[in-house]
Amino acid sequence: MMTNQGNRISQGQFSFLPDLTDAQITAQIKYALSKGWALSVEYTDDPHPRNTYWEMFGNPMFDLKDPAGIMMEVNNCRKTFPNHYIRVGAFSSVQGVESVTMSYIVNRPKQEPGFGLVRQETEGRTMRYTIHSYASDKPEGERY
Amino acid sequence: MNNTDESNNKPDMVVLADDAPVNLEAEFEASNVKEVLDKLDRELIGLKPVKTRIREIAALLLVDRLRKQFALTSETPTLHMNFTGNPGTGKTTVAMRMAEILHRLGYVREGHLVSVTRDDLVGQYIGHTAPKTKEVIKKAMGGVLFIDEAYYLYKPENERDYGAESIEILLQVMENNRDDLVVILAGYKDRMDKFFHSNPGMRSRIAHHIDFPDYSANELLAIANLMLADQNYHFSPDAEKAFLEYITLRMKMEHFANARSVRNALDRARLRQANRLFASASKLLNKVDLMTIEAEDILASRVFQEGKLDSEPAGVKRP
Numbered sequence: 001m002m003t004n005q006g007n008r009i010s011q012g013q014f015s016f017l018p019d020l021t022d023a024q025i026t027a028q029i030k031y032a033l034s035k036g037w038a039l040s041v042e043y044t045d046d047p048h049p050r051n052t053y054w055e056m057f058g059n060p061m062f063d064l065k066d067p068a069g070i071m072m073e074v075n076n077c078r079k080t081f082p083n084h085y086i087r088v089g090a091f092s093s094v095q096g097v098e099s100v101t102m103s104y105i106v107n108r109p110k111q112e113p114g115f116g117l118v119r120q121e122t123e124g125r126t127m128r129y130t131i132h133s134y135a136s137d138k139p140e141g142e143r144y
Numbered sequence: 145m146n147n148t149d150e151s152n153n154k155p156d157m158v159v160l161a162d163d164a165p166v167n168l169e170a171e172f173e174a175s176n177v178k179e180v181l182d183k184l185d186r187e188l189i190g191l192k193p194v195k196t197r198i199r200e201i202a203a204l205l206l207v208d209r210l211r212k213q214f215a216l217t218s219e220t221p222t223l224h225m226n227f228t229g230n231p232g233t234g235k236t237t238v239a240m241r242m243a244e245i246l247h248r249l250g251y252v253r254e255g256h257l258v259s260v261t262r263d264d265l266v267g268q269y270i271g272h273t274a275p276k277t278k279e280v281i282k283k284a285m286g287g288v289l290f291i292d293e294a295y296y297l298y299k300p301e302n303e304r305d306y307g308a309e310s311i312e313i314l315l316q317v318m319e320n321n322r323d324d325l326v327v328i329l330a331g332y333k334d335r336m337d338k339f340f341h342s343n344p345g346m347r348s349r350i351a352h353h354i355d356f357p358d359y360s361a362n363e364l365l366a367i368a369n370l371m372l373a374d375q376n377y378h379f380s381p382d383a384e385k386a387f388l389e390y391i392t393l394r395m396k397m398e399h400f401a402n403a404r405s406v407r408n409a410l411d412r413a414r415l416r417q418a419n420r421l422f423a424s425a426s427k428l429l430n431k432v433d434l435m436t437i438e439a440e441d442i443l444a445s446r447v448f449q450e451g452k453l454d455s456e457p458a459g460v461k462r463p
Contacts, residue, residue, distance in 0.1 A: 058275070065254040066286025068324040073282070 007114025009047045012087060012103035025074065025088065025106050029067040032090035032102055038062045040091065041073045043084045045143045047112070047133050057081075060091060074106055083109045083144035109135075109144035159215040166210050175209075177202050180245050187370065190363040194238055197354050198245065205249040222351040223251060223326045224318055226294075226340075228333040229356025232402030235330040236292065238356075242328065243288040252326060254286035262296040265310045273306040277313045285324045294329035295339035311343060318349050359402050361391045368406050372437070377414065382439035387413075393447050409445070416441040 010016055020028070032039055039061050042054035057077040061070060070088070077086050086107035089100045113134040120128040135143040160166070172178060181202065184195060204221060211218065223246065227235040240257055247255025260280055267273035281289065291297070299305040318327050329346075331339070333355065340347040359367065365388050372378055379387060390409065394400060417437050421429060 059279075061279070061282055063283055064285070065256050065283070066324070068253075068285040068321065069282030072285075072321070 007112045008108070009049060009085070009105075009112060011049050012105060014104045019108065020104065020106060022071070026067045026071060028102070028104065029070050029088065033064060033067065035090075035092070035101075037090035037092045037101060039064070039070045040089045041070070041077050041086065042089060043077055043081050043086045043107075045081075045084045045109075045140060046136055047085055048131075048136075054085075054087065057086070078107050081107075085109065111144065160213050162214070164214075166213060168206065168210060171206055171210060175206065175250075176248050177206070177245065180241070180248055184241055184245075188234060188237065188241075189366045189370070190359050191234060191238070191356060194234075194354055194356060197352060198238075198242070201352070202245065202249060205246075205251055209250070220323055222322060222349070224350045225326070225328045225352040225354060226336065226350045227328060227330040227354050227356060228336045230332065230358055230402060232404030232406075233356035233358065234403060235356055236290070239288065239290045239328050239330065242326075246288065246326060252287055256284075256287035257290055258284035258287060259290045259292060261292050262307065265291070265297065265314075266306050270306075273309045274313060277310045281313070281317050281321075281325070285321070288326045288328060290328045290330065293331050295331050295335040298339055298342055300342055311346065315345050315349060361388060361395060364391045364395075364403065364406050367403050368410060371407060371410055375414075377410075377435055377437055380436050380438050383437050383442055386439040386442040390442055390445060390447055397447070409442075412445065413437050413441045416444050 008015070014020060029039060040059075041057040043057055044051065044054040057080075058073060061073070064070065074086065074088065084107065085105060087103055087105045090102035092099065092101040115131040115133050118130050118132045120130070122128055181199065184198065188195070201223065208218065208221070225242070227238065229235055236259070239259075243252070243255050243257040246252045258280065264280055265273070265277045267276045297307040297311055299307055314327065317325070327350075329336070329350065365384070368387060368391075369379065369384075387409075391406070394405060394409070399405075414437070420438070420441060421433065
């Protein structure tokens with residue numbers, strides 16, 4: 001965050017770059033499909049860089065051949081949650097990997113209020129620091 | 145954010161001058177379509193109307209490609225198809241080829257065929273159908289979605305049937321994602337007509353209605369020869385004559401399923417050939433013996449002896 005320009009959350013791949021265009025997203029999906037990975041679309045409005053558990057938008061998509069199907073889901077998700085964070089993940093089922101191998105944000109809220117620094121006093125004069133998203137002060141679903 | 149600017153999506157196209165010559169022949173050669181069409185001619189016997197239509201589609205797509213070089217844009221043609229015909233007339237086989245042809249012509253991106261029936265599209269409880277249908281559609285994107293026995297999708301006698309929901313989703317995708325997938329429906333003629341009658345939206349969204357004619361006896365013989373060659377068998381000259389006779393008799397009987405019946409008859413002939421070879425175990429066999437189907441392997445069929453189907457148990461009298 002501190003190294004990132006503005007209040008943009010950085011998580012996953014490409015998040016320090018300008019937003020990916022649809023053509024670039026399609027190209028990334030094509031790469032994942034060529035590796036035989038299963039793609040999924042996820043969304044959240046709880047923007048902490050360490051929040052890795054996002055909500056699934058539909059089931060992960062196995063056995064697809066063409067990016068068009070995944071782009072369709074991405075666009076559906078954008079239509080349903082225009083002001084949420086949306087990411088595309090690619091899951092590799094190769095033995096020994098068996099985890100998400102790609103993950104990048106494909107949609108952001110129009111306004112990202114950013115993070116504040118929270119100080120906590122503990123034993124002695126020790127200070128603990130953490131960050132807190134201004135957006136998450138509001139209840140879920142009303143944040144953006 | 146959601147960049148919808150298409151210009152950086154496509155490679156730069158050089159627009160040719162108005163009087164620049166283009167070579168249709170060269171384009172035809174480059175697309176490898178000739179190879180596929182020749183293969184189609186060679187491996188699919190008969191089916192005149194089908195081949196003509198495939199040629200027309202290939203020509204249209206090639207001409208479209210040339211027109212693009214002059215920046216003459218036209219809407220992408222709708223290529224959803226409907227194959228009707230009696231059992232065993234090659235609907236599925238042609239659908240498989242179609243995927244390859246469309247891929248060569250650059251109309252579909254991947255060229256795979258996803259073959260489904262009602263079971264794969266329609267769910268068992270409320271809310272199950274839409275995700276199921278969508279999943280199949282997503283799998284078929286970039287290729288061809290082949291729905292066999294499509295009339296089962298719609299069951300008018302049960303108003304709580306979920307098939308209608310599936311049809312609705314299909315219609316939507318057929319209209320909106322024309323660039324992404326080609327839908328081919330297949331089924332028997334009368335039932336498909338009934339299906340379209342109750343789903344007029346489906347009929348109008350399908351541009352090509354292709355009827356598969358029944359084969360003649362000689363065409364079926366040619367098919368049999370091809371099938372045998374594929375499995376490294378061949379007829380002896382006598383056997384060929386006998387088989388033609390067999391086909392002529394069999395065509396008049398009930399449950400005749402064109403090429404499928406031929407395949408079954410050949411499978412049984414192979415059984416009898418093996419049995420015959422076994423009976424003459426004392427003799428040393430050579431390669432030709434193992435490959436040849438003799439007349440007696442065919443003539444042993446019950447179609448000749450009692451005028452009955454082989455699949456029926458012996459001694460059962462038919463009404």
